[in-house]
Amino acid sequence: MKKEKIKARIMDAAKIKRAFQRMAHEIIERNRDLNNLVIVGIRTRGVFVAKRIAKLIKESEGVDIPVGVLDITLYRDDFSDMGEQHIVKKTEISFAVDKKDVLLVDDVLFTGRTIRAALDSLIDLGRPKTIQLLVFIDRGHRELPIRADYVGKFLPTSRRERVKLQMDEIDKKDEVQIIEPAGIN
Amino acid sequence: MKYLIKNGRVIDPASDTDETLDILIENRKITAVDTKINDDTAKIVDASRKVVAPGFIDMHVHLREPGYEHKETIRTGSLAAAKGGFTTIACMPNTAPINDNHNVTSYIRAEAKKRAVVNVLPIASVTLGQNGEELTEMGELISAGAVAFSDDGRPIVNSQVMRRALEYAKQFEAVIIDHCEDPNLSAGGVMHEGLSSFRLGLKGIPASSEEVMVARDCLLAQETDTAVHLAHVSTRGSVEIVRRAKARHAKITAEVTPHHLVLDDSLLEGYDTNLKVNPPLRTKADVISLQEAARDGVIDVIATDHAPHSRDEKLVEFDLAPFGINGLETCVSLILDRLVHKNKLSLQRLVEMISTAPARILRLENKGQIRPGADADLTILSLTQEVVVDVNKFRSRSRNSPLHGWKLKGAPALTIVAGKIVYP
Amino acid sequence: MAFNHKHLLGIESLSASDILTILDTAESMAEISTREVKKVPILRGKTIINLFYEASTRTRSSFELAAKRLSADISNFSKSTSSVVKGETLKDTIQNLEAMNTDAIIIRHASSGSPHFISSFCSSSVINAGDGTHEHPTQALLDAFTIRQHKKRIEGLKVVIVGDILHSRVARSNLLLLNKLGARVVLAGPPPLLPPEFQHYGAEVMYDMDRALEGADVVMMLRIQLERQKRIFFPSIREYRSLFSLNPERFRRAKRDAIIMHPGPINRDVEISTELADSAKSVILEQVENGVSVRMAVLYLLLGGKEREIPD
Numbered sequence: 001m002k003k004e005k006i007k008a009r010i011m012d013a014a015k016i017k018r019a020f021q022r023m024a025h026e027i028i029e030r031n032r033d034l035n036n037l038v039i040v041g042i043r044t045r046g047v048f049v050a051k052r053i054a055k056l057i058k059e060s061e062g063v064d065i066p067v068g069v070l071d072i073t074l075y076r077d078d079f080s081d082m083g084e085q086h087i088v089k090k091t092e093i094s095f096a097v098d099k100k101d102v103l104l105v106d107d108v109l110f111t112g113r114t115i116r117a118a119l120d121s122l123i124d125l126g127r128p129k130t131i132q133l134l135v136f137i138d139r140g141h142r143e144l145p146i147r148a149d150y151v152g153k154f155l156p157t158s159r160r161e162r163v164k165l166q167m168d169e170i171d172k173k174d175e176v177q178i179i180e181p182a183g184i185n
Numbered sequence: 186m187k188y189l190i191k192n193g194r195v196i197d198p199a200s201d202t203d204e205t206l207d208i209l210i211e212n213r214k215i216t217a218v219d220t221k222i223n224d225d226t227a228k229i230v231d232a233s234r235k236v237v238a239p240g241f242i243d244m245h246v247h248l249r250e251p252g253y254e255h256k257e258t259i260r261t262g263s264l265a266a267a268k269g270g271f272t273t274i275a276c277m278p279n280t281a282p283i284n285d286n287h288n289v290t291s292y293i294r295a296e297a298k299k300r301a302v303v304n305v306l307p308i309a310s311v312t313l314g315q316n317g318e319e320l321t322e323m324g325e326l327i328s329a330g331a332v333a334f335s336d337d338g339r340p341i342v343n344s345q346v347m348r349r350a351l352e353y354a355k356q357f358e359a360v361i362i363d364h365c366e367d368p369n370l371s372a373g374g375v376m377h378e379g380l381s382s383f384r385l386g387l388k389g390i391p392a393s394s395e396e397v398m399v400a401r402d403c404l405l406a407q408e409t410d411t412a413v414h415l416a417h418v419s420t421r422g423s424v425e426i427v428r429r430a431k432a433r434h435a436k437i438t439a440e441v442t443p444h445h446l447v448l449d450d451s452l453l454e455g456y457d458t459n460l461k462v463n464p465p466l467r468t469k470a471d472v473i474s475l476q477e478a479a480r481d482g483v484i485d486v487i488a489t490d491h492a493p494h495s496r497d498e499k500l501v502e503f504d505l506a507p508f509g510i511n512g513l514e515t516c517v518s519l520i521l522d523r524l525v526h527k528n529k530l531s532l533q534r535l536v537e538m539i540s541t542a543p544a545r546i547l548r549l550e551n552k553g554q555i556r557p558g559a560d561a562d563l564t565i566l567s568l569t570q571e572v573v574v575d576v577n578k579f580r581s582r583s584r585n586s587p588l589h590g591w592k593l594k595g596a597p598a599l600t601i602v603a604g605k606i607v608y609p
Numbered sequence: 610m611a612f613n614h615k616h617l618l619g620i621e622s623l624s625a626s627d628i629l630t631i632l633d634t635a636e637s638m639a640e641i642s643t644r645e646v647k648k649v650p651i652l653r654g655k656t657i658i659n660l661f662y663e664a665s666t667r668t669r670s671s672f673e674l675a676a677k678r679l680s681a682d683i684s685n686f687s688k689s690t691s692s693v694v695k696g697e698t699l700k701d702t703i704q705n706l707e708a709m710n711t712d713a714i715i716i717r718h719a720s721s722g723s724p725h726f727i728s729s730f731c732s733s734s735v736i737n738a739g740d741g742t743h744e745h746p747t748q749a750l751l752d753a754f755t756i757r758q759h760k761k762r763i764e765g766l767k768v769v770i771v772g773d774i775l776h777s778r779v780a781r782s783n784l785l786l787l788n789k790l791g792a793r794v795v796l797a798g799p800p801p802l803l804p805p806e807f808q809h810y811g812a813e814v815m816y817d818m819d820r821a822l823e824g825a826d827v828v829m830m831l832r833i834q835l836e837r838q839k840r841i842f843f844p845s846i847r848e849y850r851s852l853f854s855l856n857p858e859r860f861r862r863a864k865r866d867a868i869i870m871h872p873g874p875i876n877r878d879v880e881i882s883t884e885l886a887d888s889a890k891s892v893i894l895e896q897v898e899n900g901v902s903v904r905m906a907v908l909y910l911l912l913g914g915k916e917r918e919i920p921d
Contacts, residue, residue, distance in 0.1 A: 071637065074649035074679075074909070087630075088637045088909065124646040383806045386721035386743025386778060456722035502699055502720035504741070 004162075004182040010155060011176040013168075019152040023134060024056035026150055031101060034063045036129070038095055039103045042118050043071045046106035048169045049136050053105065068093030070104075075117035097126035107165045109135040112146035137176060139163050186604060187211045189224050193232025193565065197239055198537040199554035208237065210561035213603040217557055230606075232565055235598055238536045239555050240272025240562025242543040243513065245337070245362075245416060245440060245488035248274075248305070251292065252281025257493040257582045259293065262513070263301035265491075265581035267608040269513040270597030272562035273304040273552060274491075275543075278315070279338035285310040285321045287329035294330045302607040303600075304562070306332040306547070311350045311361060315339050320350055327357055332547045335362035337416055340398055342368060344405065351411040360438075360546055362414045363402050365423070366464070370394035375504055377465040381450040387503060390465050396422040403430035403437055412436040414546055417490050419445045419464040421474030428483045438546050440486040441475050443516045447523045448472070448587070458499045458506035459587040462492070476529050479538065486546065487538040489516045493583030511586045514579055518572055519588065521595025525568075532568075540564070561604035570596045612910040616735040618724045619744035620785040628786060632754050634906035635899070641678060642901060651913045652681035655712040659685045660702070661738070662718045667873060667897070668738050668747075672715050675904035679913070681712075703727050712912055716740070721778075734911045742776050748872055749782035751903040753790065755896050756827055759868050764791035769821050769863075771797045771853060772831030772880060773842075775804060779872045780831060784812055797821035798853060801842045818853050825863040829870045830855050830880045846879060856882045860890070868892050 011019070031037050034057070041050030047069050054065045073088040104118055115133060122128060136152035141159055153176070157163055162179040188210050195206040195218070209217040209224060243266065249257040257265075259276075266274045276293065278284030284293065290307050297305035309331035313319045315338065323334060334354060341347045341363060354361050371394040376382050378389020399415060403426055406413040418424065418439045430437050444462065449469045453460055460466060478484040492509025499506050517539075524530040544553025551560045574591045576584040600608035612630050614622070623631075641649055657676045661669050669685065676683040686706070697705075699718070706714065713734040716724055721741030728735040739745040753763060760766060768787055774780045774796050787794050788811040795813045796803055808814050815821040822828065833849060843849050855869065869881070869891045877883045885891060 074641075074651040074913075076651075088634055090637045090640050092640075120650065124648065125644060380806050380809055383804060384781075384810065386741050386781065388742075456725050497698075500698075500700055502718065502726055503722045504720040 005180055006177050007161065007180040008178045009175055010178060011153065013174040016152075016174045016176065019136070020052055020056060023150045023152060024053055024060065027053070027103065027134070028057060028061060030149075033101070034061060034065065036099075036101050037103060038066050038068065038097065038100045039105060040068045040070050040093065040097075040122065042104070042106040042114060043069060043089060045165060045167065045170070048167050049107050049134075049165075050105040053103075053134065066095045068095065070118055070121060072114060072117040072121050075121045077113060077117065091121070093125065097122060097128045099127070099129045101130045101132070102128040103132050103134055105134045107136050108163050109133075109138045109146075109148055109151075110141055110163075112142045112144040115146050116144055136165050137163055187224065187227035188230050188601070188604070189222060189227035190230045190232050190237060190563065190565070191222075193235050193237035195237045195555060196533055196536050197555040198533055198541045199239070200556060202555070203533060206237075208555065208563070210563070210601070210604050213561055215555060215557055215559045215561050218555055230565075230599065232599075234567075234569075236532065236566040236568060237555075238564045238566065239540045239544075239553050239559070240600075240602065241270050241517070241539045241564045242273040242275070242547070242549070242553060243271045243489050243491065243516075243539075244275040244333075244486060244543040244547060245442075246274040246276050246491045246513065247279065247493065247509070248276040249493060250280065250296070251289065255495050255582070256498075259296045259305060260300040261580065261582045262491070262493075263297070263303045263305060265513040265579065266303045267600045267602070268580050268597070269515070270517045270564045270566065270600055270608075271303060271513065272564060272600060272602045273306065273549070274513075275306045275308050275332060275547065277308055277335060277337045278310040283310055283315055284308070284331075285313050285315070287322075287325045290326055290329035290331050303602050306330070308333045308335050308337075308362065310334065311336045311341060312346065317341050317343055317346060320346075320353060323354060323357060323359065327359060331359075332549070333360050333362055333414070335364070335416070337362060337364045340364050340366040340368065344401055347402070348405050348409060351405060351409045351413065355409070355411050358548065360412045360414045362416050363398070364416050365395045365398035365402065365418075367394045367397045370397065374465070375461060376453055377450045377467045379450060379468055381453055385453060385456070387453075390463070392420040392422050392467065392471075395420055395464055396426060399423045399426050403427065403435055406430070406437055407433060407435040410436070412438070415439040417442050417445065417464055417488070418475070418484060419467050419471065421471050424474050424478045424483055428478070431483065438485045438542070439483065440488045441479060441484045442490045442510075443487060443512060443519045444510050444587075446472065446475055446479065446487070447519060452587070456503045457587060458501070458503055459510065459585050461503060461506050461508055462510045463508035476524065479530055480534060485538065485542045487516070487520065487535070488543070489513055492585075493581055494585045495582075496584055499585050509585065511576075511579070511581055511583050514581060515574055515586055515588050515593075517566065518574070518593040518596045521566070521568065522593035526594055561601060563601040564597060565599035565601070566595065567598040568595050570594070570598065572596045614911065616724070616728050617746055617907055617911060618728060618735065618737050620746050620749055620782045620789070621744065623746075623789070625789045628750070628753065628789060631750055631903065631906050631910060632757060634910060635750075635754050635902045638905040638909070639899070639902040641905070642898075647678050648680055649678070650680045651909060652676070652679035655681040655912050656710060657681050657683040657713045657715065657908070658706050658711050659683060660706070660714055660716045661686070662688045662716070663739065665717060665739075668717065668900075671897070671900040672738065672904050674901050675908055678901070679905055679908055681908065681912075699723065699727065700730065703731050707731050707733060713908070736907065736911070739778055742778050742781070744782045744785075745778040746782050747900070747904055747907060748779050749786040750907070751896055751900045752783055752829070752870060752872070753786055754899045754903050755870065755892055756868070758895070758899070759892065760826060763787065766792045766826040767795065767824055768792050768827040768829065769795045769797060769825045770829045770831065771818060771821070771855070773802045773833055774798050774807065774831070775802045776834065777831050783829065784810060795821050795825070799843050799849070819859060819862060822859060822862040825867050827868055827870060828855060828860070828863055830875075832872065832874065832876060833880055850879060854878070854880055854882065855885055857885060860885060870896060873897065
C-alpha cells in the first residue's frame with residue numbers, strides 16, 4: 001500500500017508571485033469602478049488568495065477593497081464525497097453585497113460544486129450587481145457549467161490526483177503541488 | 186402409579202435429613218423413605234447426582250384468574266410453577282372479582298382441580314373489595330378452601346382495621362399476610378428513592394414507606410398475640426425491625442422475593458420496565474442485608490410474588506407501566522446460581538425457606554416434609570445444569586422477566602405432584 | 610471533532626468535547642439569524658416532527674424556527690391535537706409518525722425516560738426536549754452558550770442554581786454539563802426541594818441563599834411551579850419569596866459582573882424581582898435568542914451532511 005506522495009511541483013514562489021500580479025492587473029483593467037468592488041474568499045485557502053489580491057490592488061491603485069470570508073459548509077451537496085461531516089465555521093462579511101461587484105475567490109477550481117454552493121450562499125446574503133470568479137488553479141473535470149473569469153494557472157490533471165496550493169501564510173512556503181493519492185499504484 | 190426415586194441426595198430440614206436415600210411413592214402419598222428400597226413393581230426414577238427435596242411451595246403468586254386472563258390463567262400459572270419446580274402455589278385475591286367471598290374461592294378451587302397441574306391454594310382477602318374497611322367472612326372463606334388472608338396489592342392502611350382483623354383471624358389460627366406500604370409516603374413513586382431515582386428523574390418510594398408499616402404490624406402482632414406474615418420484605422431497616430420483634434417473641438414471619446435477594450436499583454439505568462416492581466428494587470446494601478437475614482433466619486420464606494403482565498402493558502413509558510416481575514420459572518435457578526453456588530445461602534436453608542417454612546406457616550400438615558404419610562409432592566433439582574433464560578419459552582402466558590438471556594447454573598429437573606410427574 | 614451520536618437523549622451521554630463542538634457550531638449558526646434571508650439549505654428534504662406532550666410555546670417554537678432556518682420540513686403535534694386524546698399509546702403514536710418517513714422526532718413528555726424508551730424502537734433521531742424531571746439537554750446547552758458569550762469560558766466559574774431543584778430537569782442537565790466543563794456548581798433551595806443526594810453528583814448543597822450567592826459569577830433562578838401541589842413542599846409563596854427570591858440586596862453578594870439567568874417563563878416578584886429581571890445583568894432574553902442557534906447546531910450535527918440510512 002503506497003503512501004500519498006508528491007508527484008510534481010508545478011510552480012515555485014517566483015512563478016506564483018508573477019501569476020498573482022498578472023491577475024491583479026487583469027482585475028484592475030476589467031473593473032472600471034474599483035470603489036464598487038468587494039472580494040469574498042471561500043474558506044479556507046480562498047481567503048488567503050483573496051487577501052493577497054486585495055493587497056496587490058491596494059499597492060497598485062491605492063484603493064482599499066474590503067475582503068470578506070465565506071463558509072459554504074451549509075450549502076454543500078456533495079456529502080457522500082466528503083465522507084465525514086464538516087465542521088461549520090463562521091461566515092464573516094461585514095459589508096452589504098447589494099448592488100456590489102463581488103469578486104468570488106478560491107484556490108482550486110475542480111468540479112465546480114464549491115462555487116455553486118458559494119453562489120447560492122452569496123445570493124442569500126443579498127443581491128450583488130455582478131459576480132466574478134477568480135481561482136488560482138483551474139484543474140479541469142467540471143461537473144457543472146462554471147468557469148472562472150481570472151485564472152492563475154490552467155493545470156490538466158487526472159481525476160484521482162490532488163492539487164494543492166501551498167501558501168506561505170499556512171505552509172511556510174509558496175508552491176503548487178500535484179499529489180498522487182495513497183493506495184495501490 | 187408407583188414410583189421409586191433412587192439415589193438422590195435427600196434434603197429435608199423438617200427431619201434434619203441430608204443424605205442419599207430412596208423414596209417410594211404410591212397413590213398420592215410417600216410410603217417409604219430408606220437407604221435401599223427394592224420394589225420391582227415401581228417405576229424407577231434415577232435421582233443420582235440430584236437433590237430431592239419436599240415439594241417447593243410458593244406462597245405468594247398472582248394467577249390473575251378470574252378477570253385478567255390475558256396476563257395469566259390458573260392453568261398457565263400452574264404450568265409455569267411446575268417448570269419452576271413448585272408443587273404448591275398460593276394465589277393472591279386481587280383478581281376481578283376480588284376473592285372476598287366463598288363463590289370466588291370455590292371457583293378457584295374447582296378450576297384448579299380441573300385444569301391445574303400443581304396444588305393451588307387460594308388466599309382470600311382480609312377486607313371486602315380490599316377496601317381496607319370491612320372484614321370478610323373469614324370462617325366461610327376457610328370452609329370454601331382459603332388457606333390465609335391478605336389484601337396484597339394494597340396495604341391495610343387503617344391500623345384499627347388491621348388490629349381487628351388479627352384478633353378475628355386468631356380463632357381460625359389463620360395467618361394474615363400484609364403488604365407493607367404507607368401509600369402517602371409512596372404516592373406516585375415508581376422506583377426506590379435514592380441516588381438512582383434522583384439521577385433518572387423518576388419519583389422515588391422511600392424505604393420508610395415500608396418500614397413504617399412493618400413496625401406497625403410487629404407492634405400489633407405483639408399486642409394481640411397473633412401471627413402476622415410480612416410479604417416481600419425489601420429493606421435493611423425492615424430486617425432490623427423484624428429481628429428485634431422476633432427477639433421479643435412476636436409471632437412474626439417474613440418473606441423475601443428472589444429478585445430482592447439479587448437485583449438492585451442501579452440496574453434501572455436503561456428504564457427497563459421489566460425491573461419495575463413494588464416494593465421496588467433497593468440498594469446493594471439492602472440486598473446484602475436481606476441475604477444475611479435469609480441465612481440467619483430473620484427472614485423465613487422465599488416467595489416469588491409472581492406478577493405476570495402482558496407485553497403491551499409493559500411496553501410503555503416507565504411511569505405508566507404496571508408493577509410486577511414474572512418469577513415462577515426463574516426463581517430456583519436464580520437462587521441456586523447467585524446465592525447457593527456463591528456460598529451465600531446453603532442448600533438446606535434454601536429448602537427450608539421454600540418448602541418447610543411455607544408449609545408450617547400455612548399449616549399444611551402433609552406438605553413441606555419427606556416422611557411416610559406425607560403428600561407425594563417432590564422437587565428434584567440438578568445443581569449443575571446450565572440454563573439460559575429465554576422468556577419466549579416460558580410456560581407462563583406473560584414474558585415480563587428482566588432475566589432474559591441470563592446464564593444460570595442449577596435448575597429444577599423433575600417435579601412430582603400428588604405422585605404424578607408434572608414436569609418435564 | 611466528529612460528532613458521533615444518533616440521538617440527543619441527555620447531557621449524560623455527551624463528552625466535554627461533544628459539548629464544545631455543539632457550542633462552537635452554534636456560534637456559526639448565530640450568524641445566519643442576523644442575515645436578511647435567515648435560511649441555509651443544509652437540511653432541505655429532511656422531515657422533523659415536534660411531538661410535545663406537555664404545553665410549551667417557547668421551546669417548541671424555538672425548535673421550529675431552528676428547523677426552518679436549516680430548510681427542513683417540520684410538523685407540530687401536541688397532546689390535545691393528536692390521537693393521544695383517543696387513548697393511543699406513545700409507542701403506537703411514534704410508529705405511526707415514522708411510517709411517514711421522518712428523519713427526527715423532537716419529544717417533550719411528562720414521563721422521565723420516554724426519549725430512551727422511543728429510541729429503542731424507532732429509526733429516526735430522537736431529540737429530548739424535556740422528559741419529566743430527568744433532563745432538558747438543549748436548555749443546558751443554550752445556557753452554557755450564553756454563559757460563554759459573557760464570561761468567555763465555563764471552567765472555574767461559580768454557578769449558583771436556586772429553586773425547586775427536586776422537580777427541575779433544567780437543574781439536572783445544567784449540573785451535568787457544568788461539571789463536565791469544570792465549573793463549580795452550588796445548589797440552593799428549601800430542604801424538601803433540595804435532597805442532599807445531589808452532592809453525589811458534583812454540587813454543593815446550601816439552604817442559605819445569601820451564603821450561596823457569595824462570589825457567584827452566574828446566578829440561575831428556577832421557576833417555582835405553582836401548578837403542582839406545592840403546599841406540601843413549602844408553606845407559602847410569601848415565605849418562599851422572603852427566603853429564596855433574588856432581589857437587589859441579595860444580588861449584591863454575587864460578583865460585580867455576575868449575570869442573571871432563568872429558563873423562563875418567569876414569575877415576576879416570586880423567584881426574581883421585576884427590576885432585576887429587566888436589568889442589564891439579566892441575560893434572560895439572550896437565552897431565548899441563543900436557543901434557536903443552539904438548536905440549529907444540534908439539528909445540523911445530528912442530521913446534516915448525512916445520507917438517510919435505507920433499511921435493508
